[in-house]
Amino acid sequence: MNFHILTLFPEMVMHGLNTSIIGRAIKNGLISIEAINIRDYSNNKFNKVDDYTYGGGAGMLMQAEPVYLAYKSVESNIQPNKKKRVIYVTPQGEPFTQKKAKELSQSDELIFLCGHYEGIDERVLEEIVTDYVSIGDYVLTGGELPTMVMIDAISRLVPGVLHNDLSAETESFHNNLLEYPQYSRPEVWRGKKVPDVILSGNTKEVEKWRLEQSIKRTKERRYDLYLKFKTSQKCIDVLKK
Ligand code: ADE
DSSP, X not given: OEEEEEESOHHHHHHHHSSHHHHHHHHXXXXXXXXXXXXXXXXXXXXXXXXXXXTOOSSEEEOHHHHHHHHHHHHTTSOTTSOEEEEEEEEEEEEOOHHHHHHHTTOSEEEEEEOOTTOBXXXXXXXXXXXXXXXXXXXXXXXXXXXXXXXXXXXXXXXXXXXXXXXXXXSTTGGGOOOOOOOOSOSXXXXXXXXXXXXXXXXXXXXXXXXXXXXXXXXXXXXXXXXHHXXXXXXXXXXXX
């Protein structure tokens, strides 16, 4: 999977994504990440890429042409048979969820467009964007952090990136449930003991306890997800047992 990031701050994204699991995935050739500086495609000698908004309003807008040329520099190197998406990260997008991460992880080439200032001229968005995606109902100063969040979530779904691909099956949001509590050594930490059932060695009982805990935690912390779980096949299967 190849990620291409159109941004005014390439060092920000490249620095942030080159460590830990994602850094290792890049080293192992499972994913690649490049940042394209939109400013390099400015058509004036001051490298300016923003201008006033027609019709009035506060702030500056990123102009269409530098964004388009930066996009074209990436797109012209992608073979037509590749599965490609162009994502504009914006608070006006659809919510980014584990489901959306899974959907996007099926692509070969993902191009992220990071906005700044008051946004980007609508005409270039209409021309190139396939997906408008938001990471939550709050406004950040630019699209770089949301892009890093999404690339992290998508990369770990690429086969081979996580050592243990099975963990994707048991982690939060699978079946609309949050993950159960987990414990490591020591057995007693500052007077708090690991639950007996976890130490029992009875796999069936451990599994049952974990599912109960997942349901309890989801009900307490994410009632919206709990309601989805309640009407799912998984819930029917659990109640049958
Ligand atoms: N850009 C600014 N805020 C954002 C958000 N919440 N999600 C995605 N992109 C953004």
